[in-house]
Amino acid sequence: MILNDLRKALRQNIRDYTMYFLLFVIMAVFTAMTRGLFMSSRNIANLMNQTGYIAVLAVGMTLVIVIRHIDLSVGYLAGFIGAATAIAMTRWGMPGWATIPFALLLGAAAGLVTGFLVARLGIPAFVATLAGWLIYRGLLLMVTMKTGTIIIPDAFFNAIGNGYIPDVFPSESAFLPGLHKLTLLIGLAAIALFSASQIRARKSKQGYGFEVLPLPVFAIKLAFMAFVIGYITWIFAGYNGMSWTAVIVIVVVVVFHFVTTKTVLGRHVYAVGGNPEAAELSGISVKKITFIVFAAMGSLAGLAGVLYASRLQSATTKAGEMFEMDAITAAYIGGVSAGGGVGRIAGSLVGAIVYMSLTSGMNLLSVDISLQYIVRGVVLAAAVIFDVQTRKRRG
Amino acid sequence: MENVRTMSDHILEMRGISKSFPGVKALSDVTFSVRRGEIHCLVGENGAGKSTLMKVLSGVYPHGDFQGDIALDGEVRRFRHIADSEKAGIAIIYQELALVPEMSVYENLFLGHEIRKGSLVDWNATIHQSVALMKRVRLVADPSTKVKDLGVGKQQLVEIAKALSRNVRLLILDEPTAALNEDDCDNLLEILRELKAEGVTSIMISHKLKEVIRIADTVTVLRDGRTICTLDARKGEVSEPVLIKHMVGREIDNVFPPRSKKPGDEVVLEVEGWNAWDRALGRQVLKDVSFKVRRGEIVGFAGLMGSGRTELARSLFGNPDGYRVEGAVRVESTAADFRSPADAIGAGMAYASEDRKRNGLVLIQDVKQNVTLANLRAISKGGVVDSNAEVKVAEDYRKALNIKTPSIDQKVVNLSGGNQQKVSVAKWLFVKPKVLVLDEPTRGIDVGAKYEIYTIMNKLVEEGMSIVMISSELPEVLGMSDRVYVVSAGRVAGELPVAEATQERVMELATS
Ligand SMILES: Nc1ncnc2c1ncn2[C@@H]1O[C@H](COP(=O)(O)OP(=O)(O)OP(=O)(O)O)[C@@H](O)[C@H]1O
Ligand SMILES: [Mg+2]
Numbered sequence: 001m002i003l004n005d006l007r008k009a010l011r012q013n014i015r016d017y018t019m020y021f022l023l024f025v026i027m028a029v030f031t032a033m034t035r036g037l038f039m040s041s042r043n044i045a046n047l048m049n050q051t052g053y054i055a056v057l058a059v060g061m062t063l064v065i066v067i068r069h070i071d072l073s074v075g076y077l078a079g080f081i082g083a084a085t086a087i088a089m090t091r092w093g094m095p096g097w098a099t100i101p102f103a104l105l106l107g108a109a110a111g112l113v114t115g116f117l118v119a120r121l122g123i124p125a126f127v128a129t130l131a132g133w134l135i136y137r138g139l140l141l142m143v144t145m146k147t148g149t150i151i152i153p154d155a156f157f158n159a160i161g162n163g164y165i166p167d168v169f170p171s172e173s174a175f176l177p178g179l180h181k182l183t184l185l186i187g188l189a190a191i192a193l194f195s196a197s198q199i200r201a202r203k204s205k206q207g208y209g210f211e212v213l214p215l216p217v218f219a220i221k222l223a224f225m226a227f228v229i230g231y232i233t234w235i236f237a238g239y240n241g242m243s244w245t246a247v248i249v250i251v252v253v254v255v256f257h258f259v260t261t262k263t264v265l266g267r268h269v270y271a272v273g274g275n276p277e278a279a280e281l282s283g284i285s286v287k288k289i290t291f292i293v294f295a296a297m298g299s300l301a302g303l304a305g306v307l308y309a310s311r312l313q314s315a316t317t318k319a320g321e322m323f324e325m326d327a328i329t330a331a332y333i334g335g336v337s338a339g340g341g342v343g344r345i346a347g348s349l350v351g352a353i354v355y356m357s358l359t360s361g362m363n364l365l366s367v368d369i370s371l372q373y374i375v376r377g378v379v380l381a382a383a384v385i386f387d388v389q390t391r392k393r394r395g
Numbered sequence: 396m397e398n399v400r401t402m403s404d405h406i407l408e409m410r411g412i413s414k415s416f417p418g419v420k421a422l423s424d425v426t427f428s429v430r431r432g433e434i435h436c437l438v439g440e441n442g443a444g445k446s447t448l449m450k451v452l453s454g455v456y457p458h459g460d461f462q463g464d465i466a467l468d469g470e471v472r473r474f475r476h477i478a479d480s481e482k483a484g485i486a487i488i489y490q491e492l493a494l495v496p497e498m499s500v501y502e503n504l505f506l507g508h509e510i511r512k513g514s515l516v517d518w519n520a521t522i523h524q525s526v527a528l529m530k531r532v533r534l535v536a537d538p539s540t541k542v543k544d545l546g547v548g549k550q551q552l553v554e555i556a557k558a559l560s561r562n563v564r565l566l567i568l569d570e571p572t573a574a575l576n577e578d579d580c581d582n583l584l585e586i587l588r589e590l591k592a593e594g595v596t597s598i599m600i601s602h603k604l605k606e607v608i609r610i611a612d613t614v615t616v617l618r619d620g621r622t623i624c625t626l627d628a629r630k631g632e633v634s635e636p637v638l639i640k641h642m643v644g645r646e647i648d649n650v651f652p653p654r655s656k657k658p659g660d661e662v663v664l665e666v667e668g669w670n671a672w673d674r675a676l677g678r679q680v681l682k683d684v685s686f687k688v689r690r691g692e693i694v695g696f697a698g699l700m701g702s703g704r705t706e707l708a709r710s711l712f713g714n715p716d717g718y719r720v721e722g723a724v725r726v727e728s729t730a731a732d733f734r735s736p737a738d739a740i741g742a743g744m745a746y747a748s749e750d751r752k753r754n755g756l757v758l759i760q761d762v763k764q765n766v767t768l769a770n771l772r773a774i775s776k777g778g779v780v781d782s783n784a785e786v787k788v789a790e791d792y793r794k795a796l797n798i799k800t801p802s803i804d805q806k807v808v809n810l811s812g813g814n815q816q817k818v819s820v821a822k823w824l825f826v827k828p829k830v831l832v833l834d835e836p837t838r839g840i841d842v843g844a845k846y847e848i849y850t851i852m853n854k855l856v857e858e859g860m861s862i863v864m865i866s867s868e869l870p871e872v873l874g875m876s877d878r879v880y881v882v883s884a885g886r887v888a889g890e891l892p893v894a895e896a897t898q899e900r901v902m903e904l905a906t907s
Contacts, residue, residue: 204783263778264771271768274757280715281746281754282769282822283737341759 005217014390019335019350022383026354030361038361041238047353047360048236049161049311052245053078053304055352057327058334059256060297062348065331066273067293068340069118069125072324073110073132074301079320080140081106081302082309086150087143089157096156103302110136111298112291119290133324141317150315161311164240165247180241187233191226198222245307249349252300257345269293274341329376330355333383354379405469406431406565406596407452412463414447414456416809418801421447422461422620429565429598429613434591436607437600439617439642440841441813442799445600448617449567453487454480467565486558487567491752492550494557496543500534501525503542504557528556532586546701548579555586559595566590566597570812572606573839576700576867584610602813602841604635616641643843651874652846654853658692658877662728663861664744664830669722671710680706680718682886688830688861693852695876695893696865697901703885704865705749708832712746713739726829740769743829747819747836749865755819758808762800763789765807765818770826792821797847813840820848824855831855832863837871849875869898881905 030038037043057074064071081103088094088102110132117128144150152158169181176184198218205212213221236242260266271279272289280286304323309315334351336343358379362372407429414422422444429435437445451461454474464471467483474480477487494503501522510520525538534552542550551571558566568587572580584606587597601607607614614633616623623641626632640646664687671681681703688694696704710718713736724731726742733739739746748755756765766789767774774784789803796817800810807818816839823831833852837845852862852875866872872879879896881889881904889904 207783262780262782264775264780265778267764267768267771267780270760271757271764274759275754277715277754278757279768281712281736281748283735283740284768285735285737339759341757 005214018386018390019333019347019354019383023350023354023357026357026361030357030364034361034364038364039235041235043360043364044235045239045243047356048249049243049245050360051352051356052161052249053307053311053323054326054330054356055249055349056252056300056304056307057323058330058348058352059252059345060300061324061327061331062334062336062343062345063256063260063269063293064125064297065328065336065338066269066341066343067290068273068276069290069293070328071114071125071129071132071294071297073114073129073136074297074304074327075320075323075325076133076136076140077107077110077298077301077320078305078308078323079315079318080136080143080305081110082305082319083140083143083150083315085157085306086152086309086315089152089154090150096154099157099306100160100303103306104299105302107298107300107302107305108295109298110301111295114298115291115294118294119287136320140320144315144317148317152309152313152315157306157310158313159310160244160248161307161309162313163244165242165244167241178238180237180239183233183237183241186242187230187237190233191229194225194229195222245311248303248307252303253345253349256296260345265292270341326355327352329380333380335383335387337387351383404430406467408464408466408469409448409452410464410466412448412451412461412465414444414451414461418805419809420620422451425463425617425620425622427615427622428625429596432591432594432596433612434587434597434599434610436611436614437598437617438602438604438607438614438638439623440799441817441839441844442811443617443642443841444620445617446569446811449487449569449598449600452480453477453485453567481561484562484564485567486561486563486565487569488551488554488558488571489569492547492554494542494550494553497541499539499541500529500536500545500553501538503553504528504560506557508561524560525556528560531559531589532556533582546579547574548576548582548700551575551579551583552586555583559590563595566595568597568599570600570602570839572601572603574700574835577869579700580606602839604638604842607638608633608635614638618642618644639842642841647842647846650842650846650870652850652853654857656691656857658856659690659859661690662687663690663726664688664863665723665725665728666711667723667725669707669711669720669724671706671714671718671720673716673718680885681710682884684722684882684885684887686880686887686890688863690861691856691859692877693856693862693864693875695872695879696863696882697869697872697879698867698882698888698905700867702882702905704882705834706885707882708746708834708863708865709748711739712736712744712832740826740828744832745769745823745826745828745830746832747823747834749834749838751815751819755822756807756815759806761806762793762798762803762810762818766792766803766821766825769822773825788825792825796821796851797844813844816840817844817848820851824851828860830861830863832865834865835867836864837866837868845871869901872896873898873901883907 027039057078060074061071084106085099085103089096089099094102114128114132117123118125165182167180167182169175202212202218260269268279268284268289271282271284272286276286308319330352331343331348333354334347336348358376359372362375405428409425409427412422412425425448427448439445450456452465454477457475458473466472472483495506504525505521509516510524511517522538529538532552532555534549534556536545536549542553571583575583587610590597611628611633613625613627615625616638636646667685669681669684670679672679684707698704709716710720711724713733714720715736731742733742752758757768763785767785771780774781774788786803793800793803798817799814807815810818820836837848840848856862864872864875873893873896876893879891879893879901880887881901883905888907891900
């Protein structure tokens with residue numbers, strides 16, 4: 001009975017679960033091959049910090065692909081904005097905290113330019129952003145030309161990509177020694193919040209007399225998610241705790257997940273992606289949505305630029321190289337569809353984690369870079385093939 | 396001996412066909428036999444399984460995806476692709492046409508089986524054979540015309556010619572006349588008769604019972620995925636009431652439900668001296684159009700296909716095609732200047748488009764998302780959608796319009812054609828407009844559902860809404876409207892109170 005319900009619930013969300021399954025397999029395989037090194041707190045913390053900028057870009061790229069466009073310019077845009085913040089700090093004396101709003105605004109402005117080219121002038125996004133790719137690459141080279149790599153001395157700024165949230169209790173205290181207590185608290189709070197919201201949603205559905213997951217299945221799902229969140233925080237807590245990068249990524253994902261799934265704006269984005277003509281006739285301005293999506297993408301590129309520069313504690317001439325391809329790959333592994341109108345933020349986050357886990361694991365095993373590219377390509381193709389097949393079967 | 400003879404009598408026998416989709420049993424144990432050389436019509440309500448049965452036959456759903464047997468000329472066949480059934484002489488023309496609009500007629504005719512000379516296409520032979528094919532279907536056009544420049548009626552003929560080019564023995568047409576005007580319908584039926592004389596067997600799905608009665612030798616009725624009966628027209632078994640009774644399971648007395656209230660006097664929508672030019676084609680599409688719609692009134696717009704009625708509606712509804720427009724529009728006596736469909740919706744207008752797949756629905760989204768799309772504001776607070784309220788709204792419309800779907804979470808692409816149309820209508824009802832423009836609201840809809848839609852229209856106008864109905868089905872325009880405007884070549888050729896509007900009078904104006 002329970003098994004049957006469980007199977008039904010699994011079948012209905014096969015694509016989501018497969019991605020988690022894929023992540024699980026990748027992690028298990030690498031853990032076994034590295035004798036536990038892969039799942040060590042230290043490696044996972046590093047992995048998350050490396051994933052940060054790709055995850056942030058993949059979130060934006062998901063929206064862009066959902067509305068049937070593409071943005072090739074974001075890699076070098078991120079690199080350029082990273083360099084711009086470095087210059088702002090070193091030459092103009094901008095305080096470290098101000099770089100984030102600065103980067104977001106600069107990125108949004110760049111995104112609006114792309115939006116103008118695509119929505120107003122009707123230039124295909126591929127071409128418009130290819131031009132952007134060239135231009136931002138040139139700009140990046142131009143501003144870093146004289147100095148070469150710009151070293152960033154600002155401690156606040158560098159903490160964004162390398163620092164961890166402070167702990168409330170000293171870690172030598174007798175209570176849970178060696179663990180990061182604030183991180184554990186956040187984890188517990190997240191579990192509580194998640195469970196409460198799920199229970200509330202279920203109750204409200206029942207109030208309307210709608211079908212809900214049977215209680216045992218619901219309980220299993222809750223317990224499983226609680227376990228996953230708990231386990232992740234446990235691993236984090238075992239090293240330095242939660243990193244600032246992780247905090248930023250979580251905030252971005254939560255905000256974008258909320259906007260895309262719960263708001264009118266989100267609905268409009270998916271409607272434009274699903275059928276622009278029908279959306280327009282339904283009173284949705286396709287142009288406006290295009291502007292908004294590219295501006296959001298630009299902002300996220302700015303944020304990614306900050307994350308990357310902060311991680312390296314410097315701005316380099318090569319920053320941003322291939323980021324757009326990594327972001328596109330992560331989004332496709334995460335289940336976005338090129339046909340438009342399909343793709344989820346949470347999926348792209350998992351896609352980014354899958355992708356970076358592969359990279360990290362293969363690096364730990366010192367797999368040759370040539371083979372790494374091939375493996376990544378195969379995983380991308382497999383994910384998309386699986387996607388197309390499951391979608392076809394369900395009609 | 397007897398047995399052998401009856402077997403060869405039938406070109407097609409489908410036995411015990413069952414086919415399920417998640418949550419839907421589309422066909423259960425369907426038996427369907429077609430005699431050689433006949434015209435066999437397949438009728439039934441929306442979602443009865445007609446299109447699915449034909450997709451089973453043509454290999455869209457390959458062998459193994461369904462239960463049951465298909466026998467051609469008494470021999471059991473297993474089609475794995477459409478190509479297999481094509482080889483066996485079966486051609487299917489879908490509800491939505493499958494032509495390449497940017498290609499010429501002759502390129503389309505031989506698309507996929509080009510005439511070759513060596514490894515190159517032999518264009519001269521192609522054009523030569525195209526001319527012959529076009530003559531066979533009486534298609535008068537230059538073979539090098541692009542398909543998109545032909546009217547729907549002629550495009551339909553191109554589809555048939557394309558089937559003929561593949562030496563078809565069994566021709567399947569899924570609602571071929573849904574989008575055709577009467578002349579084109581007549582022409583099409585005539586061609587089917589000629590093909591029959593040449594020995595081609597046809598299966599035609601249609602919701603237009605009059606033409607079914609005119610053309611069919613045999614009619615099979617499906618209901619809820621089952622064969623209800625097969626009737627022989629030559630034995631006089633086929634008539635409209637009989638068909639309706641078998642299709643719907645009950646009798647429908649009057650086709651147009653009565654209305655209890657008269658329209659008011661207050662003018663809700665007034666259009667004066669409306670002109671529109673298509674910039675791309677450099678052509679005037681609307682010339683000096685003026686009309687009025689009163690509160691609680693149904694105003695019919697009759698005319699031939701391509702007479703400019705859709706252009707009129709779209710240019711008034713925020714002009715999404717970017718025509719250059721000129722003229723005055725007043726909604727409840729306030730001058731209106733709609734820059735976008737959003738403006739028009741804001742002022743209380745709604746336009747349910749004629750082409751639901753292209754610009755009516757978001758096919759990959761589910762029923763509830765489509766129903767609420769144009770009025771998300773009504774079910775949201777502070778920009779956040781209340782998903783429970785949304786489900787409630789969608790459930791209400793599903794019940795009110797009797798939309799056949801396993802649940803409102805079903806993707807619209809999986810609904811039958813007629814049920815998609817109902818979703819499109821529901822979307823605009825939920826906007827609760829002052830003026831609702833319905834462009835071909837009953838295209839592809841079964842008799843029962845038509846009656847439901849008419850009933851809803853009556854209820855809406857009795858509640859004070861005004862409805863503009865654009866329709867190419869003259870009986871429907873005459874049966875439902877209070878007043879009729881006849882549009883011809885981009886201008887209003889005449890206005891008739893419904894009492895004076897007869898078929899002859901309207902057709903005379905429409906062709907003027
Ligand atoms: N790909 C699919 N996935 C899920 N359900 C489907 C799919 N195709 C058809 N159905 C369902 O199967 C049933 C039969 O559909 P079908 O398209 O055959 O109806 P129909 O008789 O052609 O109706 P109409 O007159 O409206 O075109 C419907 O309930 C429909 O929702
Ligand atoms: Mg159908």
